[in-house]
Amino acid sequence: MTQRKLTPRGRERRNQVMLRAAELFAEKGYHPTSVSDIVTSLGVGKGVFYWYFENKEELFAEILRGAHTDLRRRQRVAIGDEPDPLRRIEAGIRETMRWFHEHRDSFSLLLFAATDERFAPVLRRNQEVAIDDTVRHLKDAIVAGQIPDQDPQTLARAVIGVLEKLAHSCLIERDEPLDATTDAAVAFCLHGLTGPR
Amino acid sequence: MTQRKLTPRGRERRNQVMLRAAELFAEKGYHPTSVSDIVTSLGVGKGVFYWYFENKEELFAEILRGAHTDLRRRQRVAIGDEPDPLRRIEAGIRETMRWFHEHRDSFSLLLFAATDERFAPVLRRNQEVAIDDTVRHLKDAIVAGQIPDQDPQTLARAVIGVLEKLAHSCLIERDEPLDATTDAAVAFCLHGLTGPR
DNA sequence: GCGCGGATTGACCGGTCGGTCAAGTGGCCG
C-alpha cells in the first residue's frame, strides 16, 4: 500500500529489499527479475514485498529516483564553490565517473531505464535536471568567453554521452579501472567544448 | 527449426515477421512484446513464427545483426575513398546520424541490447567491429599529426557516445530533426579529437 | 488429377508471473 507508517525496523527492511532488488535488476535485468526472485533471495515471504511497495514498477522508479538524487548531491559537493566554470565542469565530470564506478549497479539501471519507454517519464525529468545543472556552468563559460556561443543543452548532452559510453565500456563490458579513461574523457570533453583555441 | 529450405514466398513472410517484430520491440520493448503479439498483429497463427525462427531471442539477435551490417555498409559507402582521415571520420559521423534518423527503430533496439546482459555477446562483437573501423582512421590521423597521440579505442568510444546520446535525445525523447544537432556533434567530436590547435 | 512438401493453423501444455489475502506472530505500551 501507499505511504505506510513505518517503524525503524520497517524502514530497515524496506532498504534491504531495495538494495537487493537493485542488485538483481543490475545482474539479470529488470524484466527477467521476478518479485519471487527478490523475496526468495532475501529468505522472506512475498507479502513483505507488497507490504513495502505498491508493485515492481514503483519499486524500480524509486530506485532510479534515489540513484539520481545521490549522484546529484555528490556532484554538488564536488563542485563546491569553485569560481571557474570550466573547472566546475571538470570537477563534475570526475565526480560523475567516480560515482559510476562506486555504484555500477545503479549506473547500469539508469542506462536500462533510458531504453524502456515505461520509465521514460521518471528518467526524463531526472535527466533534464542533470542537464540544467551542467547548462548553468556552460552558460557561465560562454559569458566568460571560455567557450564559443553554442546551444548549451546540446553540449551538456554530448558530455554526458561521452561519460556514459566510456564508463559503460570500462565498468560493464571490460571491468577495468576508470582512472586513465577519466582523464581521456575530461580532455575530450573540454576540447570539444572550447573548440579550437 | 534451424536452416530451413525457403521458397521466395517463404523468404518474404520471414521478412514480414522480422520487420513487424522490430517495430513492436522498438515500441513496447523486447521483454514486454510476446510472440503472440507479433503473430496476432500480422494476423497469422503462432506456428508461422516458429516455422521461421528458433525462438524470440534468436529473432532479436538476427535483427541486431542485420541492423549492424546495414549501418556499417552505409558508413563504408559514405566514406568512399576520401584521403583525409579527419574528413573520413566526419563523413562517418554524418552518415551514422542519418542512419539513426532513418532507422530509429533499429537504433533504439541497439541501445536496449547494450543494456541487456543476454545480448551482450552479439552486441559486443558488433561494437568492436564498429570501433575498429573508426580506430583505423584515428590511427591514420595520429600518424598524420592531425590529432595528438592518445588511445584510439577510447577516442572512438567517446565519439560513439556523443552520437548515441544526441541521437537518442533528438529522435526518441523529443522527436526533433537531427540536422542542427549533427553539426554540433561533428564540431564537438572533431575538437575533442584534435585537442587544442 | 494426384501427390509431395513447404507453409499454416490454433488448441493445447507446463510453467511462471504479478499480485492477493486470511491467518498468524511478536514487540511494545497502557
Add this chain to the structure above:
DNA sequence: CGGCCACTTGACCGACCGGTCAATCCGCGC
C-alpha cells in the same frame, strides 16, 4: 497481563508466456 498493530507468511489465483504439434491447406511439378 491484554490487546493493538506493525509486520510476516505462503498458499492461492487468474492471466499469460514461450513453445509444441497433429491436422490441414495449397501450389506446383509430374
